[in-house]
Amino acid sequence: MARAKDEKKRQTILLAAKTLFSRQGFFNTSVTDITRETGLPVGSIYTYFKGKEEIVRAIVDEGWGDLRNRLVTTVSSAETPEEKLKLIIDQFLPEVLNDLDLVNILLSEAITYTKIEEKVEELSGIILALLKAVAKDNKALSGLDKKMMDTALVVYFLGIMASVKVSRASSIGLKVGDILKFIKYTVGSSLGVDLR
Amino acid sequence: MARAKDEKKRQTILLAAKTLFSRQGFFNTSVTDITRETGLPVGSIYTYFKGKEEIVRAIVDEGWGDLRNRLVTTVSSAETPEEKLKLIIDQFLPEVLNDLDLVNILLSEAITYTKIEEKVEELSGIILALLKAVAKDNKALSGLDKKMMDTALVVYFLGIMASVKVSRASSIGLKVGDILKFIKYTVGSSLGVDLR
Amino acid sequence: MARAKDEKKRQTILLAAKTLFSRQGFFNTSVTDITRETGLPVGSIYTYFKGKEEIVRAIVDEGWGDLRNRLVTTVSSAETPEEKLKLIIDQFLPEVLNDLDLVNILLSEAITYTKIEEKVEELSGIILALLKAVAKDNKALSGLDKKMMDTALVVYFLGIMASVKVSRASSIGLKVGDILKFIKYTVGSSLGVDLR
Amino acid sequence: MARAKDEKKRQTILLAAKTLFSRQGFFNTSVTDITRETGLPVGSIYTYFKGKEEIVRAIVDEGWGDLRNRLVTTVSSAETPEEKLKLIIDQFLPEVLNDLDLVNILLSEAITYTKIEEKVEELSGIILALLKAVAKDNKALSGLDKKMMDTALVVYFLGIMASVKVSRASSIGLKVGDILKFIKYTVGSSLGVDLR
DNA sequence: AATGAATGAGTCTTCATTCAT
DNA sequence: TATGAATGAAGACTCATTCAT
Numbered sequence: 050m051a052r053a054k055d056e057k058k059r060q061t062i063l064l065a066a067k068t069l070f071s072r073q074g075f076f077n078t079s080v081t082d083i084t085r086e087t088g089l090p091v092g093s094i095y096t097y098f099k100g101k102e103e104i105v106r107a108i109v110d111e112g113w114g115d116l117r118n119r120l121v122t123t124v125s126s127a128e129t130p131e132e133k134l135k136l137i138i139d140q141f142l143p144e145v146l147n148d149l150d151l152v153n154i155l156l157s158e159a160i161t162y163t164k165i166e167e168k169v170e171e172l173s174g175i176i177l178a179l180l181k182a183v184a185k186d187n188k189a190l191s192g193l194d195k196k197m198m199d200t201a202l203v204v205y206f207l208g209i210m211a212s213v214k215v216s217r218a219s220s221i222g223l224k225v226g227d228i229l230k231f232i233k234y235t236v237g238s239s240l241g242v243d244l245r
Numbered sequence: 246m247a248r249a250k251d252e253k254k255r256q257t258i259l260l261a262a263k264t265l266f267s268r269q270g271f272f273n274t275s276v277t278d279i280t281r282e283t284g285l286p287v288g289s290i291y292t293y294f295k296g297k298e299e300i301v302r303a304i305v306d307e308g309w310g311d312l313r314n315r316l317v318t319t320v321s322s323a324e325t326p327e328e329k330l331k332l333i334i335d336q337f338l339p340e341v342l343n344d345l346d347l348v349n350i351l352l353s354e355a356i357t358y359t360k361i362e363e364k365v366e367e368l369s370g371i372i373l374a375l376l377k378a379v380a381k382d383n384k385a386l387s388g389l390d391k392k393m394m395d396t397a398l399v400v401y402f403l404g405i406m407a408s409v410k411v412s413r414a415s416s417i418g419l420k421v422g423d424i425l426k427f428i429k430y431t432v433g434s435s436l437g438v439d440l441r
Numbered sequence: 442m443a444r445a446k447d448e449k450k451r452q453t454i455l456l457a458a459k460t461l462f463s464r465q466g467f468f469n470t471s472v473t474d475i476t477r478e479t480g481l482p483v484g485s486i487y488t489y490f491k492g493k494e495e496i497v498r499a500i501v502d503e504g505w506g507d508l509r510n511r512l513v514t515t516v517s518s519a520e521t522p523e524e525k526l527k528l529i530i531d532q533f534l535p536e537v538l539n540d541l542d543l544v545n546i547l548l549s550e551a552i553t554y555t556k557i558e559e560k561v562e563e564l565s566g567i568i569l570a571l572l573k574a575v576a577k578d579n580k581a582l583s584g585l586d587k588k589m590m591d592t593a594l595v596v597y598f599l600g601i602m603a604s605v606k607v608s609r610a611s612s613i614g615l616k617v618g619d620i621l622k623f624i625k626y627t628v629g630s631s632l633g634v635d636l637r
Numbered sequence: 638m639a640r641a642k643d644e645k646k647r648q649t650i651l652l653a654a655k656t657l658f659s660r661q662g663f664f665n666t667s668v669t670d671i672t673r674e675t676g677l678p679v680g681s682i683y684t685y686f687k688g689k690e691e692i693v694r695a696i697v698d699e700g701w702g703d704l705r706n707r708l709v710t711t712v713s714s715a716e717t718p719e720e721k722l723k724l725i726i727d728q729f730l731p732e733v734l735n736d737l738d739l740v741n742i743l744l745s746e747a748i749t750y751t752k753i754e755e756k757v758e759e760l761s762g763i764i765l766a767l768l769k770a771v772a773k774d775n776k777a778l779s780g781l782d783k784k785m786m787d788t789a790l791v792v793y794f795l796g797i798m799a800s801v802k803v804s805r806a807s808s809i810g811l812k813v814g815d816i817l818k819f820i821k822y823t824v825g826s827s828l829g830v831d832l833r
Numbered sequence: 834a835a836t837g838a839a840t841g842a843g844t845c846t847t848c849a850t851t852c853a854t
Numbered sequence: 855t856a857t858g859a860a861t862g863a864a865g866a867c868t869c870a871t872t873c874a875t
Contacts, residue, residue, distance in 0.1 A: 051482075051484070051852090051853075051854060051856075051857035051858040051859060052852095052853060052854060052857090052858070052859045052860075053854090053858090053859080054858090054859070055859085074272075074357065076270075076271075076272035076273075077272075079843080079844065079845080080844080080845060080846085081843085081844085081845090089860095090860075090861050090862055091845090091846085091861085091862065091863095092847090092848090092859095092860060092861045092862060093859085093860065093861075095845095095846070095847080096858095096859060096860070096861090100845075100846075101845070101846095156352070156407065161270070161414075165411055166411050166412070166414065169411065196423060197423070197426065197427050197430065199419070200408075200419060200423045200424055200426075200427040201427055201431070203404075203408050203411075203412075203419060204401070204404040204405060204408050204424060204427060204428075205400070205404060206404075207403070207404050207407035207408050207411060208399075208400040208401060208402075208403050208404020208405070208407065208408075209400060209404070210407070211352065211403035211404065211406070211407045212396075212399050212400050212403050212404075215356075215361055215362050215365065215399075215403060216362070216399075218356065218357075218362065223395070223396060223399060227392060227393070227396045228396055228400060230393065230396070231393050231396040231397055231400060232400075234393065235397070235435075238435075239431075239434075275868080275869060275870080276869075276870060276871085277868095277869075277870095280837095286639075286835070286836050286837055287836080287837060287838095287870090287871085288639070288834095288835060288836045288837060288872095288873095289834095289835070289836080291870095291871070291872085292834075292835075296870070296871075297870070297871095466664075466746045466749070467664075467746065468662075468664035468665075468746060469664075471847080471848060471849080472848075472849060472850085473847095473848075473849095476858095482856070482857050482858055483849090483850085483857080483858060483859095484851095484852095484855090484856060484857045484858060485855095485856070485857080487849095487850070487851085488855075488856075492849070492850075493849070493850095548744070548799065549746045553662065553806075557803055558803050558804070558806065561803065588815060589815070589818065589819050589822065591811070592800075592811060592815045592816055592818075592819040593819055593823070595796075595800050595803075595804075595811060596793070596796040596797060596800050596816060596819060596820075597792070597796060598796075599795070599796050599799035599800050599803060600791075600792040600793060600794075600795050600796020600797070600799065600800075601792060601796070602799070603744065603795035603796065603798070603799045604788075604791050604792050604795050604796075607748075607753055607754050607757065607791075607795060608754070608791075610748065610749075610754065615787070615788060615791060619784060619785070619788045620788055620792060622785065622788075623785050623788040623789055623792060624792075626785065627789070627827075630827075631823075631826075639835075639836035639837040639838060639873090639874075639875060640836090640837070640838045640839075640873095640874060640875060641837090641838080641875090642837090642838070643838085667864075667865065667866080668865080668866060668867080669864085669865080669866090677839095678839070678840050678841060679840085679841065679842095679866090679867080680838095680839060680840045680841060680867095680868090680869090681838085681839060681840075682867095683866095683867070683868080684837095684838060684839070684840090688866075688867075689866070689867095835875100836873105836874100836875085837873100837874100837875100838872105838873095838874090838875100839871100839872080839873085839874090840869100840870105840871090840872080840873100841868105841869100842868105842869100842870105843867105843868085843869095844866105844867085844868075844869100845865105845866100845867095845868105846864105846865085846866095847863105847864090847865075847866105848861105848862100848863100848864095848865100849861105849863105850860100850861090851859105851860080851861080852857105852858100852859095852860085852861100853857100853858100853859090853860090854856100854857085854858100854859100
């Protein structure tokens with residue numbers, strides 16, 4: 050009896066907060082803002098979340114969980130490592146970059162609650178395993194040691210995200226498409242694989 | 246004389262604020278924190294700066310100005326484009342990454358007041374000109390169009406900075422040295438130039 | 442049957458609340474605390490009580506009723522006034538002081554809802570009647586007028602309770618036993634009766 | 638330069654808070670209440686005190702300091718221990734009981750911040766020393782051991798205060814004068830001294 | 834110019850109570 | 855009747871900035 054917690058309401062809060070945090074930043078978004086955006090009374094926000102921090106954490110954790118799942122799905126939907134990599138770049142990466150709000154929040158000053166380093170490490174792990182498999186029969190990659198591949202992944206991943214974030218915030222003439230094209234070219238040529 | 250004394254105070258404020266903003270974030274640093282760190286009265290802060298925002302802006306603008314100057318100096322201290330590029334990677338980049346506080350702030354949520362996109366564009370411009378010069382006689386680069394080179398620069402630059410920031414904040418096993426090594430290798434091989 | 446179950450729940454609430462109010466104070470105890478302690482849903486609390494205030498009131502009234510009953514029982518279980526007094530001190534008072542939680546609450550800020558003055562007056566009345574009976578043939582007491590005896594009772598009673606409360610809350614080297622011993626001695630000697 | 642902290646303002650806050658805490662209790666008094674009562678803006682309250690707790694603590698500590706000073710002054714203004722005791726009862730105690738607000742707060746639920754046990758111990762110490770001096774040549778007292786005298790002091794002191802508090806809050810027919818009369822009589826007769 | 838007290842809008846959060854289910 | 859989500863007024867406190875001295 051009594052009402053059950055309403056998952057839809059929880060999502061409403063999460064969605065509104067995500068937009069606001071992304072647009073105005075975590076610290077410039079007040080709980081009252083979320084209240085206004087959702088039309089919910091303050092109390093309800095606290096029925097679903099312990100506080101503002103827990104909201105960001107939920108946004109990031111759940112958003113990231115989604116991405117991770119998509120990565121895993123993507124990877125397992127192809128046979129060879131080469132095809133897997135191709136899918137990562139053609140399918141997974143565009144999906145990530147599509148969720149601009151999430152990217153924005155991941156790199157925001159609320160980074161403290163965000164533990165982006167853990168996420169990046171997790172992702173790197175998955176892709177790194179793939180690269181090793183590719184590398185076995187690949188002259189181009191065999192010259193790279195593990196550390197350098199790891200570094201490369203982190204730099205590329207964060208570089209892509211930061212570029213998207215910055216280019217979005219400004220009138221810099223950089224589009225998501227440009228970035229994807231660059232990555233495709235770079236990865237392709239460094240692996241000696243045609244990802245075109 | 247009065248001027249000298251003033252400028253010293255101004256720098257004291259700037260330095261303290263830089264450390265604090267980097268360590269605790271812009272929004273988690275109060276003007277009172279700056280007051281404590283500098284030992285100056287609140288009033289003095291407002292004698293030198295219109296407000297908190299103006300302090301970040303000054304930190305970023307002046308820090309960036311420094312970097313720009315160094316880049317220009319570096320570039321002009323070598324003859325051939327190849328040598329210039331080498332110096333950029335061997336001298337300029339390490340200098341940038343040495344100023345971790347500045348990097349931190351540049352990428353922070355205060356990005357709003359920071360106009361990082363303008364800075365990146367400016368820097369890109371300088372390097373891009375160089376790359377074009379190198380590219381003229383370089384097969385590796387002639388395949389890249391202007392847009393892609395531009396994109397590459399932005400992605401690498403922001404990727405490096407974000408990696409340094411993230412790796413600093415966490416226990417991710419990534420050192421500044423690793424990142425520099427990676428960049429050297431990547432740029433070297435993509436230009437067909439030995440930057441060893 | 443339904444009644445029995447109900448009454449049990451009611452007592453559960455009362456008991457938990459008593460402990461909590463005593464330990465943390467009335468204002469620092471939330472209805473949610475009671476909820477947690479009892480394992481009952483909030484709604485149930487309000488099924489049995491109109492609100493938080495009514496809970497303290499019930500604790501105090503029922504606790505006090507108990508004490509009054511014991512006092513009456515005690516008093517009627519002896520023959521002479523002297524024996525009655527002896528029992529009050531030897532049996533009743535220790536029982537009162539044993540219920541530290543009640544004492545705590547009686548003297549707490551919840552005094553507002555508690556009408557402690559009425560209780561004290563009631564108690565005084567009973568004992569005063571006794572004292573008068575004793576006094577008739579007692580030189581020591583005949584010098585005291587009614588008013589002063591009344592005052593004495595109130596001061597001693599509240600003094601004992603406050604001492605117990607305070608000594609419990611702190612490391613003051615005062616034990617319940619010390620207080621009882623003192624009272625015994627004082628009353629005994631002022632009545633010229635040996636209560637040893 | 639700049640304004641100096643205004644001791645008068647601090648006292649205004651303290652006085653208003655004292656009245657309010659005494660009348661409505663600590664937890665039922667909001668900082669806004671203090672604001673209203675004093676006419677000061679919220680911020681100013683926090684310029685002078687870290688928070689609500691610090692305000693009670695200041696009220697209690699300073700009020701108590703006053704009392705202690707008066708006690709010491711009183712005690713040193715007489716020659717013999719007997720005269721000192723007389724003054725304590727005739728002069729000091731009435732002064733204490735005159736500050737009903739303080740008494741109220743000392744015994745309130747905010748007792749946690751109030752450390753009344755320390756105060757009582759301090760006071761006991763002073764008076765106990767006196768009593769010992771009196772006891773040397775006093776038959777009535779020589780039967781009491783130190784522990785019991787200590788207990789007596791605590792019980793009487795708290796009993797007096799609690800009685801005053803309770804009688805004030807209610808229509809109980811107990812006046813401060815009655816209480817003082819009782820104490821005078823009791824102490825007098827137990828010491829075999831005429832304090833009339 | 835230097836100082837730091839003064840200010841009050843705004844922040845996050847709590848919590849007793851109600852009421853839909 | 856039992857339940858616990860819903861509610862929103864109220865709470866304590868912060869802090870960038872101003873301005874009296």
